[in-house]
Amino acid sequence: MGRFFDLVNDPVHALSEYSSAMPVTAAQTDSTSAALVKLNANESPYGPSPGAVAAMRAALDSSNWYPDDHSITLRQHLAKAHGVTPQQVLIANGTTSLLGVIARTLLGPGRNAITSACSFISYPVVTRAAGATLVETPPLQGGYDLDAIAAAIEPDTRLVFLANPNNPTGTLVDAAALERFLDQMPAQVIVVLDEAYYDYAHYFAAQRGIEYSRSLSYPRDERNVVVLRTFSKAHGLAGIRVGYGIGPAELMAYFERVQDTFAVSSIAQAAALAAAEDKAHIRFAVENNATQSHSLAAEISKLGYPVIPTWTNFVCIDVGQDAREVARKLRGERVLIRPLGAWGAPTSVRVTVGTAEQNQIFLHALQKISS
Numbered sequence: 443m444g445r446f447f448d449l450v451n452d453p454v455h456a457l458s459e460y461s462s463a464m465p466v467t468a469a470q471t472d473s474t475s476a477a478l479v480k481l482n483a484n485e486s487p488y489g490p491s492p493g494a495v496a497a498m499r500a501a502l503d504s505s506n507w508y509p510d511d512h513s514i515t516l517r518q519h520l521a522k523a524h525g526v527t528p529q530q531v532l533i534a535n536g537t538t539s540l541l542g543v544i545a546r547t548l549l550g551p552g553r554n555a556i557t558s559a560c561s562f563i564s565y566p567v568v569t570r571a572a573g574a575t576l577v578e579t580p581p582l583q584g585g586y587d588l589d590a591i592a593a594a595i596e597p598d599t600r601l602v603f604l605a606n607p608n609n610p611t612g613t614l615v616d617a618a619a620l621e622r623f624l625d626q627m628p629a630q631v632i633v634v635l636d637e638a639y640y641d642y643a644h645y646f647a648a649q650r651g652i653e654y655s656r657s658l659s660y661p662r663d664e665r666n667v668v669v670l671r672t673f674s675k676a677h678g679l680a681g682i683r684v685g686y687g688i689g690p691a692e693l694m695a696y697f698e699r700v701q702d703t704f705a706v707s708s709i710a711q712a713a714a715l716a717a718a719e720d721k722a723h724i725r726f727a728v729e730n731n732a733t734q735s736h737s738l739a740a741e742i743s744k745l746g747y748p749v750i751p752t753w754t755n756f757v758c759i760d761v762g763q764d765a766r767e768v769a770r771k772l773r774g775e776r777v778l779i780r781p782l783g784a785w786g787a788p789t790s791v792r793v794t795v796g797t798a799e800q801n802q803i804f805l806h807a808l809q810k811i812s813s
């Protein structure tokens with residue numbers, strides 16, 4: 443125990459040391475032969491929109507000024523695009539950060555949040571940091587068991603976190619199932635509908651003839667739902683840190699009070715605005731992701747490993763052995779993936795869908811370490 447143990451707040455003691463995906467420098471992922479193939483953090487292999495890069499370059503010259511604290515231009519743009527009012531939109535420096543703001547606003551000692559086991563790693567972190575308890579219901583066929591969550595609601599429950607599609611399993615809750623669930627929610631509960639993979643899932647759903655999401659109709663009807671979207675995935679801006687929430691105007695105003703002043707940099711605001719307008723770039727990313735995910739899953743199955751059908755830009759594979767060992771061996775082949783022991787799935791791994799070339803390198807490495 444260190445010198446400062448007694449000085450920090452109790453909620454901090456409740457936090458375990460979480461390490462995000464292994465950091466690598468840009469130099470390690472460039473296209474040289476010794477480069478690492480980074481398939482461990484669900485980033486887009488297709489880069490940012492060229493328009494976003496140009497917008498960021500242009501914004502650099504005004505870096506001496508603080509950013510617009512209300513991200514007015516971006517907010518108005520997104521509000522219009524989503525058919526809601528600007529007051530229903532809150533821009534944040536990444537949705538992970540917004541999850542923290544939501545937890546600090548609504549949770550505290552004596553209150554709880556509910557989610558599924560084997561879901562997004564930030565839900566326990568933000569809940570415990572706010573001094574509250576996280577209740578995790580067991581997964582059902584790798585995904586959310588909405589009936590179990592509804593049954594776990596207590597008078598002190600304030601939040602339900604629902605990643606749709608789910609990370610790290612890639613599973614989906616369709617629009618009708620979600621609606622049945624929302625109809626059961628009591629008035630003191632806010633459902634956080636985390637649609638970080640919206641663009642990918644939307645594309646798959648159209649292909650597969652399934653209704654994915656009516657999420658934006660909920661804030662329009664002032665229901666107790668906050669929809670989260672990010673520019674980190676299909677838009678290819680994970681390094682810039684920008685995302686947003688859409689929900690009831692009154693609630694979003696409370697979140698804005700809690701959020702840091704000047705949280706979203708002017709570079710991030712400029713990038714997001716341009717990226718949101720570059721529909722062709724998003725289409726390119728989701729189309730290629732769909733094609734690549736099909737061939738990747740088929741090849742993995744051929745090697746004898748079960749793959750959960752994905753709605754996202756990653757696949758969840760049961761490797762039937764210690765996943766940490768598999769990750770270590772793949773690292774030896776210069777491929778980075780995510781073992782899921784910390785999610786309670788010690789024989790599963792999550793692999794981001796890369797480009798055709800990256801996926802070939804991964805498959806070759808997987809075959810090599812399997813034989």
Ligand SMILES: *Cc1c(COP(=O)(O)O)cnc(C)c1O
Pocket residue numbers: 484535536537538539562605608609636638671672673674675680683684685
């Ligand atoms: C990647 C991801 C996010 C996005 O996080 P940012 O902080 O916006 O980069 C949010 N939720 C889930 C489930 C994710 O997988």
